[in-house]
Amino acid sequence: MKDINYKNKIIFSNTYKKILRKPKWITSKFPIDDKKxxxxxxxxxxxxxHSVCEEALCPNIYECFNKKTLTFMILGNICTRKCSFCAVLKGRPKEIDVNEPKKIAKVANIINLKHVVITSVNRDDLKDGGVNHFLKCIKEIKKNNLNTTIEILVPDFKKCINYAIEKISTCPPDIFNHNIESVPRLYKYVRKGANYKNSLYLLKKIKEKNPYLLTKSGFMVGLGEKYSEIINVIKDLKKNFVDMITIGQYLQPSLNHFPVKKYFTIKEFNKLETLAKKIGFKNIFCGPLVRSSYHSRLQINKIFKKKYN
Structure with missing residues (x-):
């Protein structure tokens, strides 16, 4: 498998020119109330x-925005990595908005969010990987939104994993989420700059440091992985103390992104969900349009015993 990077675009070899037609079971829900x-x-x-819903071209944006749910994307909207599956802009990031944590807490109040999800672009240019900015957001939300649960979806903090764990542990969220994204064999094609073992280490160590903190991870299927590789990833996540997992279908954002190799059927997703339940995860959310923060409020219902409107 060969590819060429050219001006932040990924041009794939002739082997991958064939575009698979999207099956009928993968359909996004259109807005019920466009005004909302x-x-x-x-x-x-x-x-x-910024919201990752807009920046990453999420297929569920209309459904989620209609239900007044969203995932904030902090530290700007330009990523320092060039993952071939992701639609977020790549390049040189801008200066950090120091007022962002306060603005997020304010907007969470305005929209009346009961569960706030915060993610970020990768910021390999920062010595702390952006962890202190995450921490400020958590503190601001806790200070101004007492009844709101907080979920953070973090990058791998490539240069400062242990430092990041120590920092987050001083004021942990309700859910710590870090996506494993794919099987290790495909990392060099779809998640360049990341390391599978480092991601597992981050998930394991944050849980060891905070035993009552819920940990979560997710990955995509349809990138060319084998079924046995998928099973191994699920087992690896469990071995590293992950409580909740999400599994969704990879959808190619554009012709310049990594191509879809297979569309998984509903039956295949159900099979993976059944297996994950047997392995012992507290919560599994699995399906074609499932994304890491899709219906994130519903994902924690059973665990926190709360009812979200």
Whole structure:
């Protein structure tokens, strides 16, 4: 498998020119109330904030915005990595908005979010990988939104894993999420710059440091992985103390991104979910359009025994 990087675009060899047609069971839900969606987009834009829903071209954006749920993306909207599956902009990041944590807490109040999810681009240019900014966001939300649960979806903190673990542990969220993304064999093609073992180490050590903290991870299928490799990833996550997992279908954002090699059927997703339940995860969310923070409020219902409207 060969590919060429050219001006942040990934041009794949002739082997991958064939485009698989999207099956009928993969359909995004269109907005029920377009007014709600426009309001949320306006609130985000007016506060100079970013959502991964928009930046990563999430297929569930209309459904989630209609239900007043979203995932904030902090530390800007430009990533320092060039993962071939991701639609987020790549390049040289801008300066950090020091007022971002306060603005996120304010917007969470305005929208009346009961569960806040915060993620970020990779910031390999920062010595702390951006962990202190995550920490400020957690503290601001806890200070201003007492009844709100917090989930952070973090990068791998490549240069400072142990430092990041120590920092987050001073004021942990309710859920610590770090996506494993794919099977280790495919990392060099879809997740360059990342390390499978380092990601597992991050998940394991944060749990050891904070035994009552819920840990979560997710990955995509349809990138060319073998079924046995998928099973091994699920088992690896369990061995490293992950409580919750999400498994979803990879959808190619554009012709310049890594191609879809297979569309998994509903039956195949159900099979993976059954297996994960037997292995012993507290919560499994598995399906074609499942993303790491899709229905994240519902994912924690059984664990926190809360009802979210």
């Amino acid at each position: 969606i426009k309001i949320i987009k306006k609130i985000i834009k007016s506060n100079n904030l």
